[in-house]
Amino acid sequence: xxxxxxxxxxxxxxxxxxxxxxxxxxxxxxxxxxxxxxxxxxxxxxxxxxxxxxxxxxxxxxxxxxxxxxxxxxxxxxxxxxxxxxxxxxxxxxxxxxxxxxxxxxxxxxxxxxxxxxxxxxxxxxxxxxxxxxxxxxxxxxxxxxxxxxxxxxxxxxxxxxxxxxxxxxxxxxxxxxxxxxxxxxxxxxxxxxxxxxxxxxxxxxxxxxxxxxxxxxxxxxxxxxxxxxxxxxxxxxxxxxxxxxxxxxx
Numbered sequence: 001x002x003x004x005x006x007x008x009x010x011x012x013x014x015x016x017x018x019x020x021x022x023x024x025x026x027x028x029x030x031x032x033x034x035x036x037x038x039x040x041x042x043x044x045x046x047x048x049x050x051x052x053x054x055x056x057x058x059x060x061x062x063x064x065x066x067x068x069x070x071x072x073x074x075x076x077x078x079x080x081x082x083x084x085x086x087x088x089x090x091x092x093x094x095x096x097x098x099x100x101x102x103x104x105x106x107x108x109x110x111x112x113x114x115x116x117x118x119x120x121x122x123x124x125x126x127x128x129x130x131x132x133x134x135x136x137x138x139x140x141x142x143x144x145x146x147x148x149x150x151x152x153x154x155x156x157x158x159x160x161x162x163x164x165x166x167x168x169x170x171x172x173x174x175x176x177x178x179x180x181x182x183x184x185x186x187x188x189x190x191x192x193x194x195x196x197x198x199x200x201x202x203x204x205x206x207x208x209x210x211x212x213x214x215x216x217x218x219x220x221x222x223x224x225x226x227x228x229x230x231x232x233x234x235x236x237x238x239x240x241x242x243x244x245x246x247x248x249x250x251x
Contacts, residue, residue, distance in 0.1 A: 017091035021068065028053065029062040032086065041087040045077045055165050057172055060086045065141050069093040105135050109151055113158050123163035123194055124209040133158040138192040140171050143181045163209065167191045174201035 021037070024030050031051055035042040047056035063070055069089030077083040110130065119130045136159045137144065159167065171177045176185045190197040190207055200207060212220035227237035 013088065014091050017088075017094060020094060024063075024066045024068070026062060026066070028059050029066050029068075032059050032063050033068065036087060041073075041075075041085045043075060043077065043086075044084040055168070056084070058165070058168055061142070061168065061172065067094055106151075109153070110135055110158075113153050113156060116153055117158060120158070121160040121163050122157040123159060123167070123191075124211050126160060126211040126213060128160055130158075133160060134164050136164055136167070139183050139186040140177060140191075142171075142177055143186050144183050170201045176202060 021033050024033055032042055032047070035046070044056035047053045047059050051059075053059045060070055060072070063086075069091070070086045071089045073085055073087070074082050075085045110133075113135065114130050114133075118127070119133060120127045121133065136157050137146075138155055138157055171191060174189075176182055185202070186192050188198040189202075190200040190205075194207075194209075199205070223238065224234060227234045230237055230240075232240070
């Protein structure tokens with residue numbers, strides 16, 4: 001089925017807004033901006049299939065982190081399914097203080113984080129070679145921006161790519177991230193402080209991310225077998241095991 005030709009962005013963008021768009025040079029954000037300028041919007045399908053970005057919301061977030069407002073909406077994709085798409089938001093809502101995007105991380109800063117926390121993900125606690133870990137703001141950049149002055153390692157965390165994607169999705173669907181932008185609310189969230197938190201994206205939830213690696217894998221396989229024998233889903237079975245254990249302990 002031939003794709004319908006779509007029109008360029010219909011809204012006349014202010015000259016000042018266009019000038020600020022041109023200041024964005026980061027590759028992924030610039031790709032999104034240029035495509036929207038040419039076609040009016042960009043879909044998650046295009047970000048994935050045309051540009052090879054396997055996590056489209058991250059590409060859109062890169063634009064927002066440059067201070068450029070983006071709107072998310074739904075559209076029918078080439079396979080007839082509803083997919084996400086992005087277009088420019090109200091030019092008056094541009095956040096000039098964030099233009100230029102995130103700072104580049106000094107190599108020594110990552111080494112400092114590894115020295116303090118070990119080469120492990122702060123969420124699932126899995127050990128990795130440090131090159132596979134990503135530096136992430138505890139309080140999302142969209143809410144708190146970059147800290148002023150010297151970098152404080154306790155304002156950042158090391159995440160594996162899987163947990164970083166999970167955090168991105170959860171934060172981007174949180175009311176505080178989308179509207180209120182209250183730093184203290186983020187600080188009490190699981191994604192900022194998994195060791196001590198009050199909520200996850202404003203929901204009353206408790207979460208435990210566990211991985212089994214190396215010599216621990218047979219233990220995981222045994223849990224799978226036992227859960228099947230009990231005819232329970234693995235998370236439900238593990239919870240039951242933990243309930244039995246906790247119930248045996250004195251208060």
